[in-house]
Amino acid sequence: MSDYLMECHGLYKSYGLRAALRGVDLEVGPGCIVGLLGPNGSGKTTLIKLLCGLLQPTTGWLTVDGSAIGPYTKSVISYLPDRMYFADWMKATDLFDLFQDFYSDFEYEKALAMCQSLGVEPRDRLKAMSKGTKEKVQLVLVMARKAKLYLLDEPIAGVDPAARDFILRTILTNYNEEGTVLISTHLISDVEKVLDEAIFLKEGKIILHDTVDNIREREGKSVDALFREMFRAEPMEGGEF
């Protein structure tokens, strides 16, 4: 069996004529925090959805923990999508019940403790909660699992800097350290300090995959600075930023 937790080979995904991923080859081991970094439309969400089984690859294959995507891989993946996915009539405790029924690694007590520390009342109906509180509930659902692979799609997008720190702290203090966390984001400076590895995705292709230490040593600059350099948009009419 492979040492890698997650493997993709020749992964290609298109939506109609538009290619979102173009031949991605990727191997990620267990026990690390990996940043999936790229500008909007670079294919980050597509790659994560393929790993979750929410999309099917056009060509190529991918495995998680040595298995093709299916019920087993779904049982070891904890996924935080970039949208709300629950019915409004439910309470947070209903969702905890559901997760406890379907995921053997879900820790109910931990979920309740996380709610308390995040200031969420788990017996309130979700439709009575603010958008921010709902996002916290979703974060609790994901981080209260002892998963092998956490797939976090833009967990800090659209929130203020204070909330970003708060979310990152929640992730770091609650994830299973034997598992791997894959965080997709374009807000590099906020996550750089917690990353072990960085994957740069551009127009559906991986253009860089290395440890953060290697990148800093080799390039002599931070991952954020390198990202800005690599993805700098050329201004029109030869103007300057």
Added chain:
Amino acid sequence: MLFKLLKYDFRAMWKQFSLIWGAALVLALVNRFSIFWDVDDHVIGLSDTTASGITIFAFIAVLAAMFVIAVIFVVNRFSKGLLGNEGYLMHTLPVRPWELVLSKLICGTVTWIGCGVVALLSPFIMAPVNWLELIQFSFWSEAFRGIFHGVMKHPGVLVLLAEFCLVILSLLVLFIASMYLAMAVGHLFSRHRRLISVAVFIGLYILIVNIYGRVFSVRFVQALMNMATVNAYGSMLTASAIMLIPAAAFLAVVCWILENKLNLE
């Protein structure tokens, strides 16, 4: 895992329908006393007041709303629950797509049966029956004795009744399976998904009618049908099979689409 899925589907169903089913039954009871009023012990009078007109209207409106909501419920549980935002949760659960589809199908069928039962039960509640007489033990013992003797004389009645229920069930399953397939095919397109789903649903209806027309005009099939439908028992079983075979094919295609072509963009 299927039972766990059913638990949550039925919980959602109960959340939505407990109120409307309760309202329909309560309004039926209100109508019993607002339309029919006891003149003396055995004479029932008919009320023609505005109040009774309003309660009848409310009752009919609730029944109509119940069936409309039942159709919307079945559509939404599939389109929003599996192909919309809630699909992000359902498709990341460690279950096979066929379990998700079967759970929705069972829940949808039970919902429609529940609505049918409420619609059938309501007239009985509204009927000007003397409940005090009805709940007496002697009445029930006589009634059961009569039914028992009737069934013993003609035991085939129970089989016919069961087969009739199976035909109704098959019809519901075929209808729901057609809706699921229409939505699943619509989901394959990036634009105008609802419009395409409606077109596919109409197309499926035309396709089924055409296929039936062609298949049953073949002499060999006619001979088989004649053998199968020599009596009422065979006719109803054949009718069920005729509906369940395409329903199974539709559901197989739905599962295949969810397994291989799922596209929650």
